[in-house]
Amino acid sequence: xxxxxxxxxxxxxxxxxxxxxxxxxxxxxxxxxxxxxxxxxxxxxxxxxxxxxxxxxxxxxxxxxxxxxxxxxxxxxxxxxxxxxxxxxxxxxxxxxxxxxxxxxxxxxxxxxx
Amino acid sequence: xxxxxxxxxxxxxxxxxxxxxxxxxxxxxxxxxxxxxxxxxxxxxxxxxxxxxxxxxxxxxxxxxxxxxxxxxxxxxxxxxxxxxxxxxxxxxxxxxxxxxxxxxxxxxx
Numbered sequence: 001x002x003x004x005x006x007x008x009x010x011x012x013x014x015x016x017x018x019x020x021x022x023x024x025x026x027x028x029x030x031x032x033x034x035x036x037x038x039x040x041x042x043x044x045x046x047x048x049x050x051x052x053x054x055x056x057x058x059x060x061x062x063x064x065x066x067x068x069x070x071x072x073x074x075x076x077x078x079x080x081x082x083x084x085x086x087x088x089x090x091x092x093x094x095x096x097x098x099x100x101x102x103x104x105x106x107x108x109x110x111x112x113x114x
Numbered sequence: 115x116x117x118x119x120x121x122x123x124x125x126x127x128x129x130x131x132x133x134x135x136x137x138x139x140x141x142x143x144x145x146x147x148x149x150x151x152x153x154x155x156x157x158x159x160x161x162x163x164x165x166x167x168x169x170x171x172x173x174x175x176x177x178x179x180x181x182x183x184x185x186x187x188x189x190x191x192x193x194x195x196x197x198x199x200x201x202x203x204x205x206x207x208x209x210x211x212x213x214x215x216x217x218x219x220x221x222x223x224x
Contacts, residue, residue: 009154031210037155043200043214050210058211088155094210101145101204103212105157 003027004106006091012112019078021109023091030096032074033103034058034066037088049074050096081113116141116205120215127191127222135186135218137201145204146177147212148186150197157200160186191222 007022025032033048035058045058049068063085067075074093078085088110094103117140127133137146148160161168161175163184168175172191177184188195198219202212 033211042216043202043212045211048209048211056209090155090157092212096210101210102147102159102162103145103202104159105149108155108157110155 004091004093004104006089006106006109008109009107010110010112012114013078013081014114015082017078017081017113019081019111019113021076021078021089021091021111023074023076023093023106024072025074025093025104026072027093027095027104028071029093029104030071031094031103032068033092033094034064034074034076035090035092036060037090037108043090046076083113085111086113087111116143116203116208116213118201118203118213118215120199120201120218122218123216124219125221127220129191129193129222129224131191131222132187132189133191133220135188135199135201135220137184137186137215139182139184139201139203141182142206143179143203144206145212146184147202148175148184149200149202150195151200151217152197160199188220191220193222193224196220196222 034046047066065077091106092103119138149157165179198217202214
């Protein structure tokens, strides 16, 4: 079974702190993703990576950066956390091609910035 | 960009009832997935179904790619089926990302 894990289920940080969210997958997937989910706005893509050290901006990259030094690990970084980054963060991974493009999600991290 | 619309937005059922959830999309896709988001927020994969019909226990799904819609059927619903059901698509020839619908919130009462 595909397994995607995230470093924390719940996280509380203060405004201005640097925050790291970690994601690890065990299926040797090329692609990894970070989404955030907010009531009324649904799930939106922040960044994704299609290979080690490669990244592309998603729909809402402002205020975030990412790092992918190893194939299995994808980190989301909030350089200076703000209250409007309070959200549910979901990591996902997928293979880059045939036979399936299916994405698998981690359990999510509920981040509260006070 | 591609539009993904789910209906109904909310659905309340009695245990044992059947239901159909619909997902319409506005462009050609090569990936369509149905997810169930549990009360703890995790997205559980239900079906990977860019076309055709699949069944898994009490759940089944059908995607008619040429007509740009997909249906998720839940039979003999149970209280544990409660939660939000999302449809998500990957645009053919587009980036790897999934575009999500707004979801259908299902409540199954005992």
